Amino acid sequence: MNLWPAPFAAQPLNATVTIPGSKSLSNRYLILAALGSMPVRLIGLLRSRDTDLMMKALESLGVRCEVDTDVETTVTVIPPSHGRFHGNVDLFCGLAGTVMRFVPGLALFADGPVHFDGDEQAYARPMKPVLDGLEQLGATVEYHGEIGKLPFTITPPATLPRNPAQVSIDSSGSSQFISGLLLIGSRLPGGLILRHTGEKTPSLPHIRMTVADVVAAGGTIDANEAARTWTVESRSLQLPDTVTVEPDLSNAAPFLGAALIAGGVVRVPHWPETTTQPGGLLPGYLEQMGATVSFPVIDGIRYCEVASDGTVHGLGTFDLTAAGEIAPSLAAILVFADAPTDMVGIGHLRGHETNRLEALVNEISRVGGEAEELPDGLRIEPVPVGALHGAVMETYADHRMATFAAMLGLRIPDVQIIDVATTRKTLPDFVGMWSGMLA
Template sequence: MAYAFAGHTIHHGCEIIGDNQPILIQRLIVPLAPAETFNHSHAHNHSAKADAWPPFFTETDTIKHMSETNNLQLWPAPTANGPLDATVTIPGSKSLSNRYLILAALGSQPVTLVGLLRSRDTELMMGALASLGVRCDIDPDNETTVTVTPPAGGRFQGNGNVYCGLAGTVMRFVPGLALFADGPVHFDGDEQAYARPMKPVLDGLEQLGATVDYHGEIGRLPFTITPPTVLPADRVQVSIDSSGSSQFISGLLLIGSRLPGGLTLQHTGEKTPSLPHIRMTVADVNGAGGHALADEDSRVWKVKPGALQLPERVVVEPDLSNAAPFLGAALIAGGTVRVPHWPVETTQPGGLLPGYLERMGAKVAFPEQDGIRYCEVTSDGSIHGLDDFDLTAAGEIAPSLAAILVFADKPTSMIGIGHLRGHETNRLEALVTEIRRIGGAARELPDGIAFTPVPRASLHGAVMESYADHRMATFAAMIGLAVPGIQIVNVATTRKTLPDFVGMWNGMLGK
């Protein structure tokens, strides 16, 4: 069977590109209706039917110089021939894009999102919303401008299927919307998603009256949520252990305003991972007219009941975590890399990146030109280790920082990132495995990774796994800047958040 793919056709898992050379696409294909059911309008008008949802790919998705080895595509990571001098424009924030999509769906009036990230994760989110009766209309002149129209009366469409892929924000944010559906909603995802923890957010929904039926392992995909006949009238105190992911807390906070009595949410775990992401959620809820309050010391969040409505037009910041591989490249290769549209203030954890790079020895500046603020990172290629380094606040940039620390001048123990074991893959194990694969030295800690420097000359090329994890793929690309002979398995997994990573990377290197 063939599937429509925004101008391409997929045959049995292979993308047939211009020269008819098939490149295997693994675990990246969203189940779609047969190609003959599509028409051109679906590329710009995503209605309530989930089976009429084509993922978005640009023409630059044709990734050149790949071959098939053992049924896995390999990409030869380019080395830097000298110091860099590049300006790299980063697409919109995935975290903000998907939060805005959820909040727009929870409102009562259309919202136009400008600069929305167009990647697999956001396509999955829009597909999930479409299956619940939400319209996502794409501007034909600018595919990063999307108008979201919530369902009439705020009642989501039930008796449908939500496909989560491997997107944590989809599998953990969208289930809350099922509370307000007119029937059961079934959730499924990529096979690899079955290993990702889900139970805390589902426990929270059960405490709010939902029924969760598991079709596999308890606390994992796939499952079906049946909304309660009547939502609780009084404020409900929900207690969950969100130690595994901040997304469990965020997923419940996003819907708290729509509960008749509001929500009090207690995190029962000892540590709260990625607090900046939770703060982002609180700020976004309040920006949509909600009233969310945090007592972080007590690990309690309260949301008052009330209507949510984002402004008519919302501009999405660039994804600062996705800037990490590019800005970090300046340290590995030397030279200067600039990222435009860097915000003065942000709730994104990636906003902490410039300070971390400074601690590693880079010079960081924020020049302005023609009203655009840049983050500019300059390095002579020397990299300082960080001794004991707590990255609790920004764990998602750990793979990028890990790539830099492979080349550091002294050891680093990166801690506070134990929750990364539950991401797209076990990132701690994966990072240690790949560092050792190229001749580096690293070991897992209970809550992080210990890096021990080795001479650059001791590092060697290898086929590096991506584990269907976008950040592991960009980690390997960073290593390849200084280590010749790196080949990356399935670099196309970067489409999760960067639809044209290969083109952007080659552009940074002037290739």
């Protein structure tokens, strides 16, 4: 068993942590660059398992992804000639939701069938809504296991709809189903009218991010969020010749949240003034928990700075619909809170890399904390810090469960983490960054 002893914070923190590029933006830019006709140079691209899987998938489809020999986070994406993707190929998605849910749309424009597979754990992740959408666009989907799950083969239609294509799906399980179709809607000869039939839209900020990125590439999307309908005009897409990727603000959550758990100050540079990332909501959430948040500009660089004396306030009923991906980091902080918190609006986390709600309850209980699942979220009850104890923490092949466990280890001695390397999904050097923060 591969165990990593999580560092204990023996004194308040005083650290500056540089966060790699956003995974969500990196993989959206890679898709949009592939859909263009001219090369695009991406600067600050996240280099992690998820983005490497995306680049390998695109390369299988005939896209060239040329990594700068001096700066590996600079990648030039060269679309295939004539805009036609290669068919009769096998694509491996690993456990990356953005790969398994964004790349299938590209198969509509391939010259033959495209086979998709992934990690064994990926077979449990829901896929059916985006595949139903592709079938409504004329594709044929052949499942090689459970219906609606990996592995499967997509055969593109002989012709694509000439009139505005009407697609209706229930995307309640993940905003990625909507995003995956919005990314390719402009390429359809008649455009796309996409309707979400579910009552709630999970992670609406991620959908807004996709809309903004498509618009940045020259697309036009009319978003009627109240009616849960998106109308995409048929347009040629082309990102600017150079695009810089923002830091991943959700990946900043464990580090900035560490200031509340251990006390002290943690700063993250290059924090954007405006952003489409859900992680942009993080500073406000941390303030509600009792932190002092500021945005100093030093030598022309804007920082997010979080300071705390280690006191954490519970949040009562807290709607996290807009930023569910940072729920594990917030849960780690709230284990040390002075009052209960019901995090709601995050029932869809049951369909992420693992069932995150169940996993969080298991691991909070493992160290002596109190938590329970709610129909649409998670309740965390405070216990005295002295009642918490070290344990061997499971990660469930989920990068956010690994960072969650490391956060607990800041204030609970003798926490050991199984397979901390799963953090490579989005943070290639998490162990070095975490240890450096405490140094």
